[in-house]
Amino acid sequence: MPARPVGRVVNRDRFVALGLFAFGLILLSFVTLGLSRLVVPYRTARLLAAPTGLAAFALVCYLSVRALLSVLGVSPIED
Numbered sequence: 001m002p003a004r005p006v007g008r009v010v011n012r013d014r015f016v017a018l019g020l021f022a023f024g025l026i027l028l029s030f031v032t033l034g035l036s037r038l039v040v041p042y043r044t045a046r047l048l049a050a051p052t053g054l055a056a057f058a059l060v061c062y063l064s065v066r067a068l069l070s071v072l073g074v075s076p077i078e079d
Contacts, residue, residue, distance in 0.1 A: 010066060011078045019063055025056035 033049035040048070069075040 010075075015063065015066065015077050018059060022056050022059040022063065025052050025059065029053040029056060 029049045029052040032052060033045050036045040036048045066075065066077065070077040
């Protein structure tokens with residue numbers, strides 16, 4: 001009897017879409033930082049850009065853990 005995967009099984013299309021979304025969040029964070037520096041001081045601009053940067057960081061961490069679990073065979077990413 002094959003081993004049952006632990007947790008939710010993610011398909012490859014959703015994994016790629018989440019990766020692209022994380023990349024978009026990173027770009028949005030840089031754009032927010034750059035544009036807000038035109039009107040507010042640097043410290044305030046960093047505070048405005050921080051939420052999207054942290055969300056992107058959290059998503060990249062999640063995707064890294066999912067990829068590691070897939071490589072180890074614990075929770076595969078389906079085709």
